[in-house]
Amino acid sequence: MMTGRFFAAGADRRVLVTIALLVAAAVIVPILSLGVRPDSALHMPPYMVALTGKYLCYALLALSLDLVWGYCGILSLGHGAFFALGGYAMGMYLMRQIGDRGVYGNPLLPDFMVFLNYRELPWFWYGFDKFWFAALMIMLVPGVLAFAFGWLAFRSRVTGVYLSIITQALTYALLLAFFRNDMGFGGNNGLTDFKDILGFNVQAAATRAALFSTSALMLALAVFITWRIVSSKYGKLMVAVRDAESRTRFLGWRAENVKLFAFTVSAVMAGIAGALYVPQVGIINPGEFEPGNSIEVVIWTAVGGRATIVGPIVGAVLVNAAKSWFTGALPELWLFALGGLFVLVTLFLPKGIIGLWDQLNAARQARKAQDEAAKPDSPVEPPAAAVRVSAKSSDWKPDPAAEPQPAE
Amino acid sequence: MILAMGISAHMTVFRGIGLTLLLLLQLALPARGDEAALREIIAKFAAAKGFPAIEAVVRELGATGDPAVEKVLTALSEGNLSFRKSDSQIFMVKEDGSGVSLLDPLSGEPVGEAKKSELTKVKVNNGLRGVIRDVLGTLTLGSPDASGRLAAAETMFKSPDPAAIPTLDTAIAKETDAAVKARLEQARASAVLLSDLPETDKLAAIEIIKARGDRDALSILTSFQANAEGALKEAAAAAVSSINSSLEVWSGAQNVWYGISLGSVLLLAAIGLAITFGVMGVINMAHGEMVMLGAYTTFVVQEVIRANAPGLFDWSLAFALPLAFLVSGAVGLAIERGIIRFLYGRPLETLLATWGVSLVLQQAVRTIFGPTNREVGNPSWMSGAFDLGQLAITWNRLWILVFALVVFAALLYVMNRTPWGLQMRAVTQNRRMASSMGIRTPWVDALTFALGSGIAGIAGVALSQIDNVSPNLGQGYIIDSFMVVVFGGVGNLWGTLVGALSLGIVNKLLEPYAGAVLGKIVVLVLIILFIQKRPRGLFALKGRAIET
Numbered sequence: 001m002m003t004g005r006f007f008a009a010g011a012d013r014r015v016l017v018t019i020a021l022l023v024a025a026a027v028i029v030p031i032l033s034l035g036v037r038p039d040s041a042l043h044m045p046p047y048m049v050a051l052t053g054k055y056l057c058y059a060l061l062a063l064s065l066d067l068v069w070g071y072c073g074i075l076s077l078g079h080g081a082f083f084a085l086g087g088y089a090m091g092m093y094l095m096r097q098i099g100d101r102g103v104y105g106n107p108l109l110p111d112f113m114v115f116l117n118y119r120e121l122p123w124f125w126y127g128f129d130k131f132w133f134a135a136l137m138i139m140l141v142p143g144v145l146a147f148a149f150g151w152l153a154f155r156s157r158v159t160g161v162y163l164s165i166i167t168q169a170l171t172y173a174l175l176l177a178f179f180r181n182d183m184g185f186g187g188n189n190g191l192t193d194f195k196d197i198l199g200f201n202v203q204a205a206a207t208r209a210a211l212f213s214t215s216a217l218m219l220a221l222a223v224f225i226t227w228r229i230v231s232s233k234y235g236k237l238m239v240a241v242r243d244a245e246s247r248t249r250f251l252g253w254r255a256e257n258v259k260l261f262a263f264t265v266s267a268v269m270a271g272i273a274g275a276l277y278v279p280q281v282g283i284i285n286p287g288e289f290e291p292g293n294s295i296e297v298v299i300w301t302a303v304g305g306r307a308t309i310v311g312p313i314v315g316a317v318l319v320n321a322a323k324s325w326f327t328g329a330l331p332e333l334w335l336f337a338l339g340g341l342f343v344l345v346t347l348f349l350p351k352g353i354i355g356l357w358d359q360l361n362a363a364r365q366a367r368k369a370q371d372e373a374a375k376p377d378s379p380v381e382p383p384a385a386a387v388r389v390s391a392k393s394s395d396w397k398p399d400p401a402a403e404p405q406p407a408e
Numbered sequence: 409m410i411l412a413m414g415i416s417a418h419m420t421v422f423r424g425i426g427l428t429l430l431l432l433l434q435l436a437l438p439a440r441g442d443e444a445a446l447r448e449i450i451a452k453f454a455a456a457k458g459f460p461a462i463e464a465v466v467r468e469l470g471a472t473g474d475p476a477v478e479k480v481l482t483a484l485s486e487g488n489l490s491f492r493k494s495d496s497q498i499f500m501v502k503e504d505g506s507g508v509s510l511l512d513p514l515s516g517e518p519v520g521e522a523k524k525s526e527l528t529k530v531k532v533n534n535g536l537r538g539v540i541r542d543v544l545g546t547l548t549l550g551s552p553d554a555s556g557r558l559a560a561a562e563t564m565f566k567s568p569d570p571a572a573i574p575t576l577d578t579a580i581a582k583e584t585d586a587a588v589k590a591r592l593e594q595a596r597a598s599a600v601l602l603s604d605l606p607e608t609d610k611l612a613a614i615e616i617i618k619a620r621g622d623r624d625a626l627s628i629l630t631s632f633q634a635n636a637e638g639a640l641k642e643a644a645a646a647a648v649s650s651i652n653s654s655l656e657v658w659s660g661a662q663n664v665w666y667g668i669s670l671g672s673v674l675l676l677a678a679i680g681l682a683i684t685f686g687v688m689g690v691i692n693m694a695h696g697e698m699v700m701l702g703a704y705t706t707f708v709v710q711e712v713i714r715a716n717a718p719g720l721f722d723w724s725l726a727f728a729l730p731l732a733f734l735v736s737g738a739v740g741l742a743i744e745r746g747i748i749r750f751l752y753g754r755p756l757e758t759l760l761a762t763w764g765v766s767l768v769l770q771q772a773v774r775t776i777f778g779p780t781n782r783e784v785g786n787p788s789w790m791s792g793a794f795d796l797g798q799l800a801i802t803w804n805r806l807w808i809l810v811f812a813l814v815v816f817a818a819l820l821y822v823m824n825r826t827p828w829g830l831q832m833r834a835v836t837q838n839r840r841m842a843s844s845m846g847i848r849t850p851w852v853d854a855l856t857f858a859l860g861s862g863i864a865g866i867a868g869v870a871l872s873q874i875d876n877v878s879p880n881l882g883q884g885y886i887i888d889s890f891m892v893v894v895f896g897g898v899g900n901l902w903g904t905l906v907g908a909l910s911l912g913i914v915n916k917l918l919e920p921y922a923g924a925v926l927g928k929i930v931v932l933v934l935i936i937l938f939i940q941k942r943p944r945g946l947f948a949l950k951g952r953a954i955e956t
Binding site: 075149152153155156157158159160161162164165166168169170172173176177179180291292295298299302332335336338339340341342343345346347350 | 691693747750751755756757758759760761763764765766767768769770771772774775883887890891894925926928929932933935936937939940941943
């Protein structure tokens with residue numbers, strides 16, 4: 001019944017329920033993993049914890065994209081870059097934690113640097129032995145990059161597909177850069193063979209459970225922040241910029257600042273997602289910068305439903321669970337399925353699963369209201385529009401008017 | 409290793425002229441007369457102890473100037489020369505199962521067999537092989553074939569020997585071919601530098617070598633300069649610096665050529681996109697896969713030709729071009745009718761849907777043809793290279809440049825001079841008005857998209873000649889193509905041309921300084937910055953149609 005209410009009620013309740021579920025998961029999963037005997041049916045093996053933890057990181061990444069794409073109309077095809085940068089910052093911290101336990105036993109230099117004949121630590125590796133510094137960089141590096149990039153792009157009014165293409169160029173350039181051995185980030189192989197995080201063994205079941213909980217709580221926090229942002233006055237401005245940028249500008253708002261704020265916050269969120277992802281999968285390499293990865297994030301968001309806060313989370317988890325299953329059972333067919341998903345979702349499900357659910361519900365409620373209205377003195381109010389910010393969602397139609405409009 | 413390659417390179421030269429030589433041997437009577445003398449010298453191999461002694465015999469053979477000694481020297485350098493212990497007679501040997509067959513050192517005719525234990529090998533080392541090569545090089549100065557004489561002159565230029573000056577003088581006097589004569593003079597000049605001839609001769613020699621102006625000339629002058637004194641040293645230094653600066657110009661020109669070549673590849677890849685993205689405003693992420701389909705069409709055509717009519721192989725690209733256009737065009741038409749037409753006006757959704765299509769196409773090709781690279785051959789007229797000054801230009805790159813320009817011109821013609829092009833431009837500029845004028849806009853859309861896709865297909869035919877044909881072929885081009893179109897300015901074919909060539913040239917000019925990867929990164933960053941400055945590209949369309 002609870003799930004019924006969860007989907008039927010307005011966006012606010014839906015968000016609150018999501019937060020509650022995430023917090024509950026953060027508590028229950030460690031119990032199932034650590035507190036239950038391994039032979040019990042309820043036991044959750046560590047690989048499962050790491051896998052679901054990975055999904056939650058993807059969900060956080062999808063949510064960050066939703067903030068800019070769903071609410072602000074900026075289709076970034078480079079969000080994987082922010083994710084990977086956060087991941088690299090975390091990876092650098094984890095590399096420094098290895099200390100002299102590496103293959104070459106060098107107390108200062110990570111193995112790959114010894115291998116590549118580095119004499120001393122490159123300057124940008126300083127400070128990463130401290131967690132607070134790494135944590136700062138996890139947010140700062142993607143944030144500053146997004147701010148600089150966005151400042152340039154939005155100020156000169158690069159919009160729509162042009163923006164999408166240059167964000168893709170951004171992640172492509174970073175991909176090429178990180179593949180270089182002399183960048184000092186491990187080149188092709190990336191950073192791996194991690195040992196400790198904050199003094200705990202990364203492989204240990206308890207650490208994995210803790211990482212899962214952290215991911216769940218972070219996601220819950222991100223959901224809360226996104227929800228507060230989009231339901232504020234600023235959130236309305238974002239939607240205004242998305243739907244009619246020129247009009248918003250003519251009304252006196254600085255559209256570029258609205259976008260810049262959303263883009264930067266979103267990049268920081270993506271960076272955090274990457275940082276949580278790396279210790280759970282145990283490796284970060286330049287492959288994370290692949291433009292294809294970033295586009296895949298877009299499809300998670302689209303499947304779940306953009307401009308809904310819960311949608312991207314549902315989409316990321318569903319698509320990735322499907323990916324895990326397909327690549328195990330029918331690896332040949334996965335790309336067909338993913339490609340088909342792109343086409344079908346854009347053609348038939350422009351608002352994603354959540355949007356479809358809302359539509360079905362709205363139709364049912366309308367029928368019910370009609371039935372009720374037939375009886376006199378009915379106490380039922382007609383249902384309010386389902387969502388506050390995304391009030392357009394209920395009457396959204398796939399017509400050109402939904403995109404940013406020409407000013408003429 | 410390098411030595412071995414040098415020898416084998418020479419061997420091919422000799423094999424090429426071997427037949428002619430044999431014929432000549434039958435006719436050339438003077439050579440007959442000397443045969444006894446030659447055999448006498450060859451017999452000395454048996455007595456020669458140690459490498460210096462063997463080298464002396466080799467030089468003596470070379471001094472005869474008789475091309476007939478080629479076989480025996482070649483056999484020696486390959487370690488196939490032995491003498492019989494019993495009578496010290498020299499033979500070329502060929503291993504033949506358990507025993508060894510003996511060949512006459514001059515005629516190469518089989519003359520008997522022997523056991524390995526009965527023979528002693530004439531020893532050879534790398535130093536000796538070098539001497540043999542030089543001697544052989546000198547010998548071919550008398551070759552009736554101009555390319556043989558040219559190769560000989562080259563060898564003598566690179567390993568100069570003052571003792572060869574008289575031989576060269578006679579060769580120069582006899583030479584009729586101007587190119588060979590110039591080479592011979594250069595070879596003589598490089599020998600003069602090492603000789604005891606007076607300073608004026610050496611100065612003249614420096615001038616001759618300077619005029620040659622390539623890397624070999626540079627290395628000869630540099631080593632000469634190190635040991636020379638006075639006016640000679642100055643002249644050599646001046647020549648070295650002049651060669652250096654001219655080489656720099658040439659290497660700059662070479663980079664520009666590489667850039668133009670890369671630009672033509674980019675142009676081919678992007679020109680179809682310029683139609684679908686530029687003219688129609690449709691973001692086709694499956695564009696790279698259209699290129700890939702064209703490349704695979706070429707592969708299939710070549711397979712069919714190999715199996716059924718190998719003689720037509722040089723024509724395979726001519727068959728592949730229309731087929732690739734049709735295949736990619738048909739797939740493009742299907743995509744437009746099936747997906748894109750429902751998404752007009754929603755560019756971001758189009759982007760996602762076509763990305764999905766690209767994944768499906770990639771996986772389909774992977775399932776049908778396998779994930780590995782497929783072999784697509786070059787027709788003979790596209791293989792090889794030629795030199796233009798100091799530039800090395802490969803035929804396939806040159807043909808691709810020509811092809812790209814032809815495709816560009818054809819497209820320009822279609823767009824600007826045909827009714828279909830007129831309709832296309834009308835729909836681009838004002839869809840509703842065009843529709844009111846009776847243009848069937850949906851069909852114009854469909855055909856325009858098919859045209860863009862078809863052109864991507866024929867680009868695939870060309871790119872199959874220089875790139876690996878794999879399911880990922882298209883992925884490598886899609887981002888570059890978008891960069892070209894966006895940089896050049898959407899909706900403008902000339903912008904695409906200028907964009908492709910300038911990106912190609914900038915990329916290649918940056919490479920020597922920044923390396924290939926960093927150069928590419930710099931170009932990407934420059935484009936990102938450029939778009940900030942001119943969000944609509946180099947050649948932006950003006951007017952209300954595109955202002956948002």
